[in-house]
Amino acid sequence: EVQLVESGGGLVQPGGSLRLSCAASGFTFSSYWMHWVRQAPGKGLVWVSRIKTDGTYTNYMDSVRGRFTISRDHAKNTLFLQMNSLRAEDTAVYYCVRSVNGSFDSWGQGTLVTVSS
Amino acid sequence: EIVLTQSPGTLSLSPGERATLSCRASQSVSSSYLAWYQQKPGQPPRLLIYGAFNRATGIPDRFSGSGSGTDFTLTISRLEPEDSAVYYCQQHTNSKYPFGQGTKLEIK
Numbered sequence: 001e002v003q004l005v006e007s008g009g010g011l012v013q014p015g016g017s018l019r020l021s022c023a024a025s026g027f028t029f030s031s032y033w034m035h036w037v038r039q040a041p042g043k044g045l046v047w048v049s050r051i052k053t054d055g056t057y058t059n060y061m062d063s064v065r066g067r068f069t070i071s072r073d074h075a076k077n078t079l080f081l082q083m084n085s086l087r088a089e090d091t092a093v094y095y096c097v098r099s100v101n102g103s104f105d106s107w108g109q110g111t112l113v114t115v116s117s
Numbered sequence: 118e119i120v121l122t123q124s125p126g127t128l129s130l131s132p133g134e135r136a137t138l139s140c141r142a143s144q145s146v147s148s149s150y151l152a153w154y155q156q157k158p159g160q161p162p163r164l165l166i167y168g169a170f171n172r173a174t175g176i177p178d179r180f181s182g183s184g185s186g187t188d189f190t191l192t193i194s195r196l197e198p199e200d201s202a203v204y205y206c207q208q209h210t211n212s213k214y215p216f217g218q219g220t221k222l223e224i225k
Contacts, residue, residue: 035214037214044205044216044217044218044219045154045156045162045205045207045216045219046216047213047214047215047216050212050214059212059213061213095161095162100167101149101150101167101168102149102150102152102167102208102209102214103150103152103164103167103168103207103209104152104154104162104164104207104214105164105167105173107161107162107163108161109161110161
């Protein structure tokens with residue numbers, strides 16, 4: 001069974017940093033592109049970032065590029081999202097997601113990031 | 118940049134009825150990369166349809182997808198109370214993965 005378990009969310013002040021982790025199990029982690037998708041409270045889904053199978057290629061949504069860094073560790077089957085210079089508008093539930101041919105077939109339960117003073 | 122617009126915003130139907138949800142793209146997109154998701158309160162989204170019309174694993178055949186170009190449809194036949202949720206369409210193109218704003222389906 002595919003499992004994606006996020007951790008690392010919490011309350012942080014504007015300008016602060018957080019590092020999200022996603023522990024993957026039940027599948028060959030190194031064979032899949034992985035993503036972060038977020039959802040602000042009461043709002044819709046927004047794709048944030050993706051990373052290629054081997055970690056050599058990454059993409060970001062415009063508003064986080066230069067502030068967020070996605071990475072992966074195949075020895076630990078873990079996906080990361082380093083978030084710096086956080087803003088109030090980054091407040092959201094962050095989902096770790098696996099993709100197949102452009103669709104998101106497996107989702108974690110999410111971790112809540114709250115940016116507030 | 119492709120924008121996906123879903124309609125209606127809210128749909129209220131009775132059990133046993135048919136629901137038709139629309140997703141319109143701002144420009145023509147590949148059917149191969151059009152997906153639909155269901156999200157219930159407090160849960161992560163669940164993939165329903167990929168490639169515009171292919172049901173994901175475990176999805177009942179009451180759910181079907183269709184469309185091409187700029188207009189795509191998710192149809193739910195024989196509505197059941199557990200179908201109450203928000204439904205999102207999503208596309209993949211040019212290293213972007215836009216979502217529609219969602220349609221809330223209420224079962225009376």
